[in-house]
Amino acid sequence: MSLAGFPAERQQPGPPRSRRLAPAWAWISLLAAGLIAAPLAAVLVTAVAPLGDDQAHIFQTLLPELLANSVLLAGLVGTLAAIMGAVTAWLVASCAFRGRGLLEIALLLPLAMPAYVCGYTYVWLLDVAGPVQTALREATGLRWGEYWFPEIRSLPGAALMLAAVLYPYVYLLCRTAFLQQSVCLLEASRTLGHGLPRTFLHVALPMARPALAGGVALVLMETLADFGTVQHFAVRTFTTGIYDAWFGLGDRPAAAQLATALMGLVALLLLAERASRGGRRFHPTTTRSPPLRPVVLRGWKEAAAILTCALPVCLGFLIPAGALFGLMLEAGDPLDHRRTLPYALNSITLAGIAAVLAVALAALLAWGQRLHPSRLRASANRVAALGYALPGSVIAVGALVPFALFDNALDAWMRARFGISTGLLLSGSIAALVFAYLVRFLGVALSAVESGLARIRPSLFGAARVLGRTPGQAVRLVELPLARGALMTAGVLVFVDTMKELPATLIVRPFDFDTLAVRVHNLASDERLAEASTAALLIVLVGLLPVAALVRGMRRG
Numbered sequence: 001m002s003l004a005g006f007p008a009e010r011q012q013p014g015p016p017r018s019r020r021l022a023p024a025w026a027w028i029s030l031l032a033a034g035l036i037a038a039p040l041a042a043v044l045v046t047a048v049a050p051l052g053d054d055q056a057h058i059f060q061t062l063l064p065e066l067l068a069n070s071v072l073l074a075g076l077v078g079t080l081a082a083i084m085g086a087v088t089a090w091l092v093a094s095c096a097f098r099g100r101g102l103l104e105i106a107l108l109l110p111l112a113m114p115a116y117v118c119g120y121t122y123v124w125l126l127d128v129a130g131p132v133q134t135a136l137r138e139a140t141g142l143r144w145g146e147y148w149f150p151e152i153r154s155l156p157g158a159a160l161m162l163a164a165v166l167y168p169y170v171y172l173l174c175r176t177a178f179l180q181q182s183v184c185l186l187e188a189s190r191t192l193g194h195g196l197p198r199t200f201l202h203v204a205l206p207m208a209r210p211a212l213a214g215g216v217a218l219v220l221m222e223t224l225a226d227f228g229t230v231q232h233f234a235v236r237t238f239t240t241g242i243y244d245a246w247f248g249l250g251d252r253p254a255a256a257q258l259a260t261a262l263m264g265l266v267a268l269l270l271l272a273e274r275a276s277r278g279g280r281r282f283h284p285t286t287t288r289s290p291p292l293r294p295v296v297l298r299g300w301k302e303a304a305a306i307l308t309c310a311l312p313v314c315l316g317f318l319i320p321a322g323a324l325f326g327l328m329l330e331a332g333d334p335l336d337h338r339r340t341l342p343y344a345l346n347s348i349t350l351a352g353i354a355a356v357l358a359v360a361l362a363a364l365l366a367w368g369q370r371l372h373p374s375r376l377r378a379s380a381n382r383v384a385a386l387g388y389a390l391p392g393s394v395i396a397v398g399a400l401v402p403f404a405l406f407d408n409a410l411d412a413w414m415r416a417r418f419g420i421s422t423g424l425l426l427s428g429s430i431a432a433l434v435f436a437y438l439v440r441f442l443g444v445a446l447s448a449v450e451s452g453l454a455r456i457r458p459s460l461f462g463a464a465r466v467l468g469r470t471p472g473q474a475v476r477l478v479e480l481p482l483a484r485g486a487l488m489t490a491g492v493l494v495f496v497d498t499m500k501e502l503p504a505t506l507i508v509r510p511f512d513f514d515t516l517a518v519r520v521h522n523l524a525s526d527e528r529l530a531e532a533s534t535a536a537l538l539i540v541l542v543g544l545l546p547v548a549a550l551v552r553g554m555r556r557g
Helices: 016-047 053-094 100-106 115-126 131-140 155-179 183-191 196-207 209-225 228-232 238-248 252-277 299-330 337-371 375-384 392-418 430-454 458-466 471-482 484-500 503-508 516-525 529-556
Strands: none
Touching: 016 252, 016 337, 016 375, 016 392, 016 430, 053 100, 053 155, 053 196, 053 209, 053 238, 053 252, 053 299, 100 299, 115 131, 115 155, 115 228, 115 299, 115 516, 115 529, 155 209, 155 228, 155 299, 196 209, 209 238, 209 252, 228 238, 228 516, 238 252, 238 392, 238 503, 252 392, 299 529, 337 375, 337 430, 337 471, 337 484, 337 516, 337 529, 375 430, 392 430, 392 503, 430 484, 430 503, 458 471, 471 484, 484 516, 484 529, 503 516, 516 529
């Protein structure tokens, strides 16, 4: 049938208006990317300043220790998280045993536990005056120093705490990779006489290397970004060095130079993993593959599988959550609800504002690239998502530098022109704190929104255009309702991550403005964990929201 009788606008659904919108989308994407990248550029510019005598002394005496501790901590956490995440993912994906369905979901629970809360709890449990060593002395009659007990406040102890709450990143990605692998390869390995362990090590794990590397990369970035855990465990890393240089010494150039060194370390880790892959591919060569049939375990093998999967859940969630609940019942926060409520309101308000703005900006960037794809906008989106790979302390330093420059310039101009001092308008304000959150977590929202849009067929948008709808109407009436789940997921993830964020909040927050995370940190730093338990449990309860969303997605999958 000929299409000659149709009007010209029917043959070409994209009207001139869509073309006129393209430069606007490009400018919006570039502007957003520039704003998000401003703190990173500010850190680099500040770090270019020549070293003074004090800064040279800091770098000569402090930098080797910070670098060694950071690399060693990242290596230990990455190794432990890779082992826990990959082994448990393989067991629940390839084996059938009692309690498998429950453990498959429970392995996600440590995602709700902030690393610093877990660390505070284990220090209280295992320290010299804690209940474990106290019970040991009462049972044996020994005094302190007459028996050996592992030192929890150490670098290995901090690594264990971080791995216990971060391994779900590896577990989630590896579980999906194992379920999508070619069953033909796995059955060929079994036919050749390899058991489950050898099949896992020589076939399944090498094929799942991209997923394993992606999960470990997330774990390493979270480890290098951690502040509360390493500070409480007396482990000096780049994040504690940046905080001490900024607040302890008041030396902003030194803090910026340490932040630059940390940014370089993160970049080296990511580039090293990408380079190690070379040109190898890890996808199956055929799509004709039956679903994976789990191997039924019996006897001691079943008991070992249950214990292996239950141990990370107990270590990363059940033990610290149970200890916090007991402390809350015993003591809890001494402040009444009228004085405790502001902390919760501050946290919820900041998290809500950051979530709404992050989702709106992520939707703007994602739909801009979808409606008018180009390398320029794709690069702008990638730059805007860089913040998630950087610690909150680096972003906080970078966010305060341009705000301080603006405030000082405005104050000098107002003094010279009108004789009025404006003081600090943006530095240390709610606006600066929300901006730091946006830089830190926009990548999370953008990833969720882009993955949701990728599941919407472009033909639906084209059908709406053929029916005479404008691009904006097609997005609002067709694609936006279909992407509602992805937008909600992005909002929940940013909301919970903001609730847990500690270093950026400590550095950028206004004077006498505390959140639940700051309240927990201040009390735990003074060895008042029982009083911090109430705020810590509130953060954990909020952290269960994304876990519930992930469980729902896993069941649908």
